[in-house]
Amino acid sequence: MNVKHSLGALALAGLAAGAMAQEAVVKVGHSGPLSGAQAFSGKDNENGARLAIEELNAKPITVGGKKVKFELVSEDDQGDPKAGVSVAQKFSDSGIKYVVGPYNSGVAIPASRVYNDAGIVVASVASNPKLTQQGYKNLYRVNASDTQLGSKMALYAAQELKLKTVAVIDDRTAFGQGLAEEFKKQARASGMTVAAHEYTTDKAVDFTAILTKLKAKKVEAIFFGGYAPQAGPMARQIRQLGINARLLGGDTICTAELGKLGGDAVGSNVLCSQGGALLDKAAQGPAFKAKFKKRFNAEPDVYAASYYDAMQMYAAAMQKANSLDPAKVGAAISAGSYSGVAGTYAFDAKGDMKSSPVTIFTFKNGQPAALTSY
Incomplete structure (x- = not known):
């Protein structure tokens, strides 16, 4: 084989490896009801998170000198507590450190223990007050409570x-x-x-x-x-x-x-x-609705904007902390405030929004x- 040719190939391989080293892949878990009677909500929530991830990957953001590529890993928890705990275990076992969901309080309350033990950052719209009364760190309710x-x-x-x-x-x-x-x-x-x-x-x-x-x-x-x-x-x-x-x-x-x-x-x-406030009256509401409709050929339902915001909030906190370490990112979320489509996300010590209009x-x-x- 021509020496020059093989050196060129080696140089190209080195460049490719260098490019890969400059990219950090962050997997984000979504747990929600993707089958059964509530599947329409689960899909809508997933689409909100997916839209945010596609936008972030198109930018992309840089954290710690590396471009971040987000990947959505969506699992059907069937709106069932047992299935939800299994999904949480699966995310934990596969090293996922960021989760959006669960949607149902009955799923979120038992699953949150698994997420807490694994050091996973969670943003949920589940509204039962008990969710944030458990004293878990890095668990955020991105919605009003019951x-x-x-x-x-x-x-x-x-x-x-x-x-x-x-x-x-x-x-x-x-x-x-x-x-x-x-x-x-x-x-x-x-x-x-x-x-x-x-x-x-x-x-x-x-x-x-x-x-x-x-x-x-x-x-x-x-x-x-x-x-x-x-x-x-x-x-x-x-x-x-x-x-x-x-x-x-x-x-x-x-x-x-x-x-x-x-x-x-x-x-x-x-x-x-x-x-949340009215999407139509929110500053970024009409633009979000138009983007969502264009991408999924459907109107956003109840919580698409909240899931979109949760994902964007994670990315903003990663940049603020200049780290992908969930403990550091969680600390940045807790200490800061993120202005999203559906509201301003500033949290109290329990992880509830300081102010959530209804x-x-x-x-x-x-x-x-x-x-x-x-």
């Missing part, structure tokens, strides 16, 4: 809708129970009567027996602590039974999916509370329509 979502919905019902008598139904999940309790607490504090508290599951589709009981109590509104796949049929059955009551809920029913499932039984009679929505033509930020 305390804010449930209580603001109750305040709106009392102050704006002037309701006097309400009932509560919860689906017995960590999310649903937490949300219902917070609504109930504030409803009573605001002078409303909570005439009943009924229970169902996150798999149920027939609520006739419960609703018939509530009809007899002549309640003006029913607050449901649960998810859209149950709230849709519930709205239909409220109408079928001739119950003249509004249906109220939290962020998980503030979705176009509810309009699809509930049909014409979902309109101005349904109100829900969602963490927006109240109703439905028009099957789509959530914002009324006011509260």
Whole structure:
């Protein structure tokens, strides 16, 4: 072989190795329900994170003298606590140090122990207050908690809708129970009567027996602590039974999916509370919506912007810390403030957002329509 030729090949190989040495690959885990009734939320969240990663890789950012290439590793936790813990273990075993999700409180609470033990930084929209009461470091709630979502919905019902008598139904999940309790607490504090508290599951589709009981109590509104796949049929059955009551809920029913499932039984009679300011009114909101639509040919749903922000927040903290070490990046997130599409992410000692506005929505033509930020 020609010596000159082999030297050239060696030089090229050396250049390639040098280029590779200048790139750091950071794998980011996404844990969410990608199958089952809540798959629409899991996919929307994943797409929010994916959009951020694609933008960051197109730049790309430099940390510690190396260009960072992000890779999204998305796993289906089925919205199930056991599956969620398995996903957390899988991420931990494969050396992933940054995670967005889980979406469900019932998954996030048990999985957070695994993430904490592995030193993984986590950004979750799971809203049950217990999540951040466990004392784990580097665990951030990038959304309002149930305390804010449930209580603001109750305040709106009392102050704006002037309701006097309400009932509560919860689906017995960590999310649903937490949300219902917070609504109930504030409803009573605001002078409303909570005439009943009924229970169902996150798999149920027939609520006739419960609703018939509530009809007899002549309640003006029913607050449901649960998810859209149950709230849709519930709205239909409220109408079928001739119950003249509004249906109220939290962020998980503030979705176009509810309009699809509930049909014409979902309109101005349904109100829900969602963490964050109005995307349309947020400075970067319209641009984000346009980018998301162009990339995924769909409108962003409830939390796409929060997952996008979480990913961008990680990248900004890595640059600030000039390190990919999760402990240093976590310290930068805790000490700093990141201004994103859906809000400003500054955290208290527990990992909750210092300020998270809540927006109240109703439905028009099957789509959530914002009324006011509260």
